[in-house]
Amino acid sequence: MPLFINRDQIFAHQVHLLEHKLRSKEEHILELETENALLHLRLAECFGKLRRGRNEEIHAQRQKHQHQRKLQKSTFAALSKLLSEVQVLKQDSRGIFTVYMGFAKELEDQSKQLFECVGTARNTIQDHQSNDIQKFQARLAALEHSLQEEKQRCREERQKRMLLHNSLIELRGNIRVHCRVRPILPFYDRPGSPTTYGSSLCEAVVQAINDDSVLVNCAKSPAMNKIFEFERVHGPEDSQETVFEEVKALLTSLLDGYNVCIMAYGQTGSGKTHTMIGSQSEEPTAAVQDFQQGIIPKAATELFKLISEKPADSHTVEMSVVEVYNNEVLDLLARDEDGAAVGVKREVITTSTGTSEVPCLTYKFVRSSAEVMQLINSVLKLRAHSPTLVHMDSSRSHFIVTLTVTSKSPDALALACKLQNARQEVRGVSQKEWWSPRCRRAASLRSSSPTSSPCHSPCHSPCPSPRPSITQTPLKTKLQLVDLAGSECVGMSGVTGAALWESSCINRSLSALSDVLGALAEQRPHVPYRNSKLTHLLQDAIGGDAKLLILLCVSPTQHFLTESLQSLGFGARARQVQREPPCRKNTTLKINQN
Numbered sequence: 001m002p003l004f005i006n007r008d009q010i011f012a013h014q015v016h017l018l019e020h021k022l023r024s025k026e027e028h029i030l031e032l033e034t035e036n037a038l039l040h041l042r043l044a045e046c047f048g049k050l051r052r053g054r055n056e057e058i059h060a061q062r063q064k065h066q067h068q069r070k071l072q073k074s075t076f077a078a079l080s081k082l083l084s085e086v087q088v089l090k091q092d093s094r095g096i097f098t099v100y101m102g103f104a105k106e107l108e109d110q111s112k113q114l115f116e117c118v119g120t121a122r123n124t125i126q127d128h129q130s131n132d133i134q135k136f137q138a139r140l141a142a143l144e145h146s147l148q149e150e151k152q153r154c155r156e157e158r159q160k161r162m163l164l165h166n167s168l169i170e171l172r173g174n175i176r177v178h179c180r181v182r183p184i185l186p187f188y189d190r191p192g193s194p195t196t197y198g199s200s201l202c203e204a205v206v207q208a209i210n211d212d213s214v215l216v217n218c219a220k221s222p223a224m225n226k227i228f229e230f231e232r233v234h235g236p237e238d239s240q241e242t243v244f245e246e247v248k249a250l251l252t253s254l255l256d257g258y259n260v261c262i263m264a265y266g267q268t269g270s271g272k273t274h275t276m277i278g279s280q281s282e283e284p285t286a287a288v289q290d291f292q293q294g295i296i297p298k299a300a301t302e303l304f305k306l307i308s309e310k311p312a313d314s315h316t317v318e319m320s321v322v323e324v325y326n327n328e329v330l331d332l333l334a335r336d337e338d339g340a341a342v343g344v345k346r347e348v349i350t351t352s353t354g355t356s357e358v359p360c361l362t363y364k365f366v367r368s369s370a371e372v373m374q375l376i377n378s379v380l381k382l383r384a385h386s387p388t389l390v391h392m393d394s395s396r397s398h399f400i401v402t403l404t405v406t407s408k409s410p411d412a413l414a415l416a417c418k419l420q421n422a423r424q425e426v427r428g429v430s431q432k433e434w435w436s437p438r439c440r441r442a443a444s445l446r447s448s449s450p451t452s453s454p455c456h457s458p459c460h461s462p463c464p465s466p467r468p469s470i471t472q473t474p475l476k477t478k479l480q481l482v483d484l485a486g487s488e489c490v491g492m493s494g495v496t497g498a499a500l501w502e503s504s505c506i507n508r509s510l511s512a513l514s515d516v517l518g519a520l521a522e523q524r525p526h527v528p529y530r531n532s533k534l535t536h537l538l539q540d541a542i543g544g545d546a547k548l549l550i551l552l553c554v555s556p557t558q559h560f561l562t563e564s565l566q567s568l569g570f571g572a573r574a575r576q577v578q579r580e581p582p583c584r585k586n587t588t589l590k591i592n593q594n
């Protein structure tokens with residue numbers, strides 16, 4: 001291997017290398033030029049794009065501008081139009097406002113005027129109204145006043161009418177008849193009770209239509225329809241107090257010297273015992289003290305109240321209680337040897353004075369209404385009772401309480417002396433009777449029958465003859481309070497056997513009572529008092545000179561129509577009786593007039 005390197009080769013190699021380098025450089029230049037051209041191309045492209053974009057943008061902007069200009073133009077046109085319209089509106093509104101202001105002013109003026117007018121009108125109306133109201137009020141007050149006056153006058157007239165009617169009744173010697181229609185009662189009148197009546201039978205067909213009339217109005221039997229008039233009629237709503245108010249005056253009469261008899265008549269269950277004695281309230285909440293007092297306790301209270309107003313010890317009251325049972329008079333105050341209460345049989349006699357008497361009848365002094373009721377309650381247990389179809393506790397006897405008032409009033413005695421002296425002066429006779437019609441009747445009786453029965457009881461006539469001294473004989477008047485047995489027919493009470501006898505005795509005694517009234521009404525010479533113990537016992541009250549009040553008790557329902565009609569008929573008959581006027585025991589005026 002040569003040690004020396006050829007220079008040419010080196011040069012050649014270097015030239016080759018350089019050429020190679022050159023070629024690669026040239027290639028690189030070529031590449032770069034290509035790249036440059038490409039970039040130029042891309043740049044041109046970009047420029048082109050850019051120019052196009054700009055042109056488009058410019059175009060778009062130009063269009064936008066144009067559009068905006070158009071819009072602006074139209075908006076401006078619209079605005080200017082609006083402005084002109086607004087100006088026109090402004091003009092209009094200004095005109096309207098002016099008109100409004102004109103109207104407002106006018107309105108204000110007119111409303112002011114109107115207000116003034118209204119004010120004056122109101123004042124005038126108020127004046128008128130207050131005048132009218134005052135006038136009306138004055139008129140109303142005057143009317144009310146005259147109404148009150150009329151009412152008062154009406155009351156007074158009614159009172160006067162009642163008094164006149166009563167006086168007329170008394171003058172005529174009529175028997176006073178009151179009627180009480182009791183309420184419909186569940187036990188007696190409603191279906192479902194032991195007597196289970198049909199519904200139509202529970203209809204009220206007997207009604208108190210006013211103070212003095214009872215209407216019987218039954219659609220089923222119009223032939224029976226009728227109006228009955230009595231001195232006083234009480235409806236179902238009338239209380240025990242109302243009923244008593246109407247008889248209260250008789251108590252004053254009793255102390256004024258009249259004999260008085262109050263008698264309850266009616267069928268079983270019609271309210272006789274309720275009216276005369278009273279009964280326990282049937283309200284479920286009623287307490288024992290809710291006893292609804294009847295005429296007897298109320299009359300006793302009133303009597304003792306009236307006596308308490310008289311001088312002390314001037315009056316004494318004795319009481320007897322009898323029942324007429326099976327046509328026998330039983331003394332209910334009598335006691336047996338052991339002191340037990342038993343009904344002792346007594347007789348009724350007619351005394352020499354023509355009055356009826358029960359010899360040996362037991363009398364008890366009583367000092368208060370409580371004592372009266374205590375005695376009555378003690379003897380009521382003895383009274384004959386038995387259940388009937390219409391009443392679980394039917395009284396089978398006539399129950400008679402008699403209060404005999406003995407008056408030792410100095411006033412009465414002084415008056416009696418004065419009157420006797422006056423009579424002696426007028427007649428110039430000293431031994432004749434001066435007392436009462438009954439005394440005159442007695443005198444005539446005495447002259448025809450000198451043998452007279454002795455009077456054992458305090459009830460004997462207060463006109464003994466001859467009278468050695470008036471001041472020695474106290475004045476006696478009696479109050480008889482009678483609760484009769486039921487007036488229904490035998491069939492109605494549904495009794496049989498021994499009770500049938502009881503019922504027929506009741507019927508016969510009540511028929512006898514009716515007969516006596518009939519005889520008195522027709523003024524027959526013979527009055528059959530003695531046909532029954534009841535009429536014999538009550539002879540003086542029925543036909544004598546006592547003030548007699550019959551209290552008819554009637555049931556309102558159709559079921560009891562026949563019985564009610566019978567009771568009402570009895571009352572009507574009793575009203576026709578004209579007896580001698582009731583006679584006051586302590587005055588000779590009536591005697592002198594006769």
Ligand code: ADP
Nearest residue numbers: 182183267268269270271272273274275279391
């Ligand atoms: P009478 O004695 O006629 O057989 P009562 O007096 O015993 O009849 O009356 C029968 C029932 O009717 C009793 O329970 C009584 O309380 C009642 N009664 C009667 N009348 C009335 C009335 N006016 N108000 C309220 N209840 C009455």
Ligand code: MG
Nearest residue numbers: 272273394395
């Ligand atoms: Mg009774």
